[in-house]
Amino acid sequence: MPNKSGAEQPEISGSTQKSQRTKITKSSDDNEKKSLAKKLKDSEICIPIVYGNIAFWLGKKASEYQSHRWTVYVRGATNEDLGVVVKRAVFQLHSSFNNPTRVIEKPPFELSECGWGEFEIAITLHFHSDVGEKPLHLYHHLKLYPEEESGPLSTKKPVVIESYDEIVVSEPSEALFARVQNHPAVIVPRLPADFTLPPVPLEDVDSKNRVDTKDNPLNQWFTNFSEADELLKLAAARQQVQAHIARLRRQLTLVDGQHQQLKAPSDM
């Protein structure tokens, strides 16, 4: 029976022996399960996310304790559906809120509230079981008021503060890989051409069922995070530093040469 997991050879043959006594089909199921659980070594899949908050000043409708309406959220960086890897998101609010632990069971992972204060929100992302068991923690400081003193507050223009990050799943199982490889929210590495993944039951890729943030009314305020700017800056900085290093190295050899000359006469 062809199987890639060479290390498990004795176990497989043991099970096939058993199955020959009972059912033959069962051993093929076992095989599939074991190869699905096999991990892709030295590779990682990456899910870029953006998390933050949007806050609207309520203007005339504002009261002392409810001056702003804000929404805290975690979204895919390109507004894709995060439900592919995230099972649920837990937002831990300030203790002065009712039920400060808010659990969002399905995407979009966002939470809206009314309030007046800025505080730190702890966001915990729980993943599907094939991604990982441990949850990840993000921390976001809720911002309601604009940075600069831009005069009177406007009800039309919200305060938006977002942070970019990426969820990295290192050495994902083949099953996970097969499940997410075509999903737009996930960045997968390219596999070698001859690599064949085990067949996975096709998920419903009907776009109607995807809960992404593309239709979200708040979409217009989302920041577009592009790595190009930063890459350019970093490349330029590296060039400068490398130039300096080269210059210093030249100077060092020059100074060394001078020292040699100074030392030589005394040796004579």
Place this chain on the structure above:
Amino acid sequence: MDAKDILGLPKNLPIQEKKSKPPKESQRKPDGISREVYALTGGLAPLMPAIDVNQLKRKAQSENEKITWQWLPFTNSARKDNLQLYHWVRVVNGNPPTGDYSFAKCNKSADIIKYTDEEYEKYLTDPAWTKEETDQLFDLCERFNLRFIAVADRFPSTKTVEELKDRYYSVSRAILIARAPSPGDVSAHPLVKDVYNATQDTERKRALNLLLSHTKHQERRDVEVLAHAKRISEARKTIKASANLVLPVLSDTGTLGADKPITTADTVNPSTNSEFPSSTTTPVSETASVVASLRMLRVYLRTYSLEQMVQAASSSAGLRTIKRVEQTLQDLGVNLKPKVPTKAVCAEHLELRKEILTLLNLQKQLQYKEAEGSSLRDGTFTETPGTPPKQQSVRAVDLDRTFTPDSLSTGGERFGKREQKRKGPGRLAEAPSSPAQSKRPRKYKASD
């Protein structure tokens, strides 16, 4: 007001009348204390009176006894002579107080054990000490009440404080044990229980002296080393913590069958266990262990991995160097923490940090070499890297802040020009070593 009276000046000038009204209320004389005493407190009553004012006078009145104070002689039982001194005594109804002088009980002294000659011959002989010396020691100890510093000062032959202490304590101990009817009786006695260790005492004093004579420079180095050690131990702790978390995670995935997870756990463990002892403090192996720990976490944030890698790369650098790296990053216009931390950006950021570290190291090397060079020229070989001589001072200042913000805002043009200035006559002939920078210098050389 009294002063004005004395001087004969007119009182209560019309201008001052308004001023005197508000402060008057706080200066009202309170009851129970005279005005002058109240003024001593600054004109304000204390929040909590220290002594209840009313109690002071009442105490003697309620007792209905006659209290007088008399100047009487007294003797002190702590004195050996019969010196009679006088002091004030509180006499109640004509009866002077009885009892010893109240401070006589403070005259405590240590119990020095006296040995007889026979006892000396039997138990106390020692090659380094003669009987005479031992007798002298004990005599001095008694006189100075076991103040060994004074004893050592007055001891005729030169012996260290530790030696004297050692002799005294071992002799006393030996006597106690010898005189005791059974060893169990004296085992609780402090002299028997705790043995004086002369070598340990010497070591302790030497170490304290060393610590006291630490220069500021050494103290700073100590602090840096401790911070570094703390960082290493914390890094190791996180690795171990993540290793401990992985094992229960793997065993929980029961749906995939019990066999597979256990085998992977077994294969993971030996490989990671072999990695731990091999992790030395070099940055290269530190990053390798960070990579391993990240792999074991399985799911993590990109920013977290960058943090760990940066820490590992700068593990060999002191606090000051790290601050300089951050300063350089700021001067270059780069965010200390990338705003868009993608895989590529994080990789570039890490490489940039490493290159800056290399740059700073090279700068330091060059500074040292130049200081060396100048001292060679002068003929004196004094290593003072911190104070490079005058002809090198310009270059040193340049090296300190290689990237000043204004030179970078114009996209590096001015930077090229500055490089031109620094090049001496011998430099123009040098070809740039790396292709990356060949474009810029050539551009400005044409303008020459």
